[in-house]
Amino acid sequence: MTTLARFSALVYTLFVVEVLFVVAAAPGLVVLLLLAPDGRNVPLFVLCAVPLGPAASAAVYAVHRRGSDLADLHPARTFLRGYRLNVLGVLRVWLPALVVLAVLFVSLVNRTAAGVPGWWFWLLVVLASVILLWSVNAVVISSLYVFRASDVARLAAYFLAHRPGVALGTAGLLLSAGAITVLASEAFVLLPASLFIAALLLVCRPMCADIERRFVA
Template sequence: MSDVTHPDPPGPHVPGDLGHGALGRLTAVVYWFAVVTVLLAVAASPTIVLLLLLDRSAGNVLLVAVAAIPVGPALSAALYTMRDRERTGEADGELAPARSFVRGYRLGVADVLRVWVPALVVLGVIGTVLVNAGAAGVSGPYAVVLGVLAVAILTWALHAVAIATFFNFRTRDVARLATFYLGRFPVVSLGVVSLVVVAGAAVWVGTEVLLALVGGVWAWFWYRGDQRLLDDVRDRFTTAD
């Protein structure tokens, strides 16, 4: 495996110090999350538009999987930006979420797509089988197994995206590590499942636009929940410069 992480950018410099008081800190937090949410929505806009245009019918399951391709790199960039907020924004008050997001997207897009796209293909196939279970003669217990498998694959995919965002591992090593961490930290994996359920509920009850409006906060909870996993990857599988 590779033994380096993605290099950290130099500290961003943005005009306009918001101050160090309570109001300044609150304003900085709101500004940061607002910018990340907007950029995340823009990066995932092809998915949002396609999902709004598609009918919620069984025949569109594979199309939904294809439409979700832009989401992986967008989430990766949001994760990268959340790390930068902790490392620079909170430390010295400098605010450059847009610059951080663009850098994170550029650094991670290729590695993320190598794990994200195959996972979506498998999820699309499983989803197609599940929505056509009756016509395909799929029994109840088998459908349950497929549902559990789909949740595991989506959790694996999000673990893989997080690892690919912050580490320069080969694709097969990212896949192996994501599989390893599915069971190593069950609480982390359950946290990811919970976030997936929240996202699914937001889309089901409201619309894809509702989920886009809280995307930055969702990404922050994901980053914080995966912190233990990322720290363990760094300690176990990388070496200090």
């Protein structure tokens, strides 16, 4: 019965978090689904991603603090509390990352017109991948812990180098989400968003353990 209760609590939490995540990210997602897949729309794509940062942060917060007791489950309340507590802190690291990614993506999609050499193209791809992985680390850290934005940025970079398994796991999750988006649509990738968050927390567990052991009193 205990195992069944825990599983039921997990399913309920993930369902509620999924719904609230979609609602919180809806302002950007609605516009995103209406945009044509054109390189000239890259700045708009990035702008549509702004609400995803706070929404993902609230989802991370809610899933991380989920309980197993069906009589004491409040995932909606926890999600909203996480959103309220983390929205400003997350935007301080999420917005700069989006700006850098926008510049890189514009260069990548216009590489032919700009005459970008092949080696420079792949350098930009690597740089964009690093920024994306850094931003995921930063969102997780700022969602679960109270640090200054500069400290979040340094910790996110530090763990990219010192916890390569976390970076590798995160890259796998992002590639899976990207593959679903390419093969299906942007809307379909939202369906397992809460499962993605739960998997991300599992991948980031070593990083979180290090932070709690070394940097949290």
